[in-house]
Amino acid sequence: MDLSRLRARLLVTTTAALAVGAAALVGTRATAAGLPRGHDVSSHQKNIDWAEAKAKGARFVYIKATESTDYRNPYFSRQYSGSREAGLIRGAYHFALPDESPGAAQAAYFVHHGGSWTADGWTLPPALDIEYDPYDNGHKCYGLSKARMVDWIQDFSDEMKRETGRRPVIYTTTHWWNDCTGRSRAFADHALWLARHSGDPGALPAGWSSWTFWQYDNSGSLPGDQNLFNGSPAGLKSFATDD
Numbered sequence: 001m002d003l004s005r006l007r008a009r010l011l012v013t014t015t016a017a018l019a020v021g022a023a024a025l026v027g028t029r030a031t032a033a034g035l036p037r038g039h040d041v042s043s044h045q046k047n048i049d050w051a052e053a054k055a056k057g058a059r060f061v062y063i064k065a066t067e068s069t070d071y072r073n074p075y076f077s078r079q080y081s082g083s084r085e086a087g088l089i090r091g092a093y094h095f096a097l098p099d100e101s102p103g104a105a106q107a108a109y110f111v112h113h114g115g116s117w118t119a120d121g122w123t124l125p126p127a128l129d130i131e132y133d134p135y136d137n138g139h140k141c142y143g144l145s146k147a148r149m150v151d152w153i154q155d156f157s158d159e160m161k162r163e164t165g166r167r168p169v170i171y172t173t174t175h176w177w178n179d180c181t182g183r184s185r186a187f188a189d190h191a192l193w194l195a196r197h198s199g200d201p202g203a204l205p206a207g208w209s210s211w212t213f214w215q216y217d218n219s220g221s222l223p224g225d226q227n228l229f230n231g232s233p234a235g236l237k238s239f240a241t242d243d
Contacts, residue, residue, distance in 0.1 A: 036060060037057045037058060037059060037227070038058055038059055038060035038062070038227045039061050039062075039220075039225060039226055040215065040225045041061060041062075041064070041223055042064035042073055042224070043064070043073045044224075048079060050086035053086070053223055054086050059088065060090065062093045062127055063091070063093070063114075064076070064129075065080075065094060065113055066095070066109055066115065068101060068106060069105055090122070090123070091126060093171065094126070096129060098142045098144055099142035104158070107163070108159055116163075117164040117165065121241045125169055126160060126164060126166070127169040127171055128169070129172075132176055142180075146182030146184070149180050149181050150186055154186065157190065169190065170192060172193075172205060173194075174202065174203055174205045177205035177206065186207065191213070191239075192212055193211070193212060193214075193227075194215065197217050197218060201214050210230065212229065213230070215227050
């Protein structure tokens with residue numbers, strides 16, 4: 001996901017394909033048929049033609065709302081309302097900087113600036129984007145021990161549950177998760193949003209047996225990063241409705 005600040009971000013540029021309906025399990029190759037397609041965006045995409053995105057196949061979108069406790073996407077409101085008006089199921093995500101403030105503080109900031117949830121069938125549960133430190137290549141785990149990182153994520157999750165009634169979707173990579181949380185299995189009850197820019201999802205982070213969303217490329221026919229939902233259109237609607 002683009003961090004939408006002036007600071008640089010590492011992006012993976014490997015090619016990807018889309019997953020086929022029933023073959024969208026871990027380890028399969030991808031094709032264009034079957035699963036609901038979506039994307040994720042930030043202020044980098046600015047003003048988006050949502051009707052065009054839907055015409056190209058988008059059924060859902062995650063939109064960056066906040067980062068740490070001091071950044072808000074200036075385009076968030078128009079992106080969030082515009083996607084809904086175009087008929088997309090949409091949700092908000094928060095980019096974590098665990099070295100800057102406690103998990104609960106970042107969760108509260110997120111909720112109060114776009115990260116709320118309503119069981120209306122159009123609002124995806126809020127998502128936590130936690131991955132390599134994009135501002136310091138030598139600081140990939142933000143200076144936290146594995147145990148402290150797990151505690152930070154739990155702190156964030158507990159506050160999200162308290163304020164919204166839902167646990168956050170967790171966006172991460174398998175390598176970062178296993179390295180920086182010590183292969184924690186504590187979050188298996190959270191939906192996984194897997195980032196892997198390759199022809200198949202590959203091995204999942206410790207604790208998960210399946211993915212809910214898969215970000216398979218950072219560019220494509222839809223604005224921003226390209227994603228799939230691991231289920232049917234009805235399943236996507238249900239995921240946006242049920243806690």
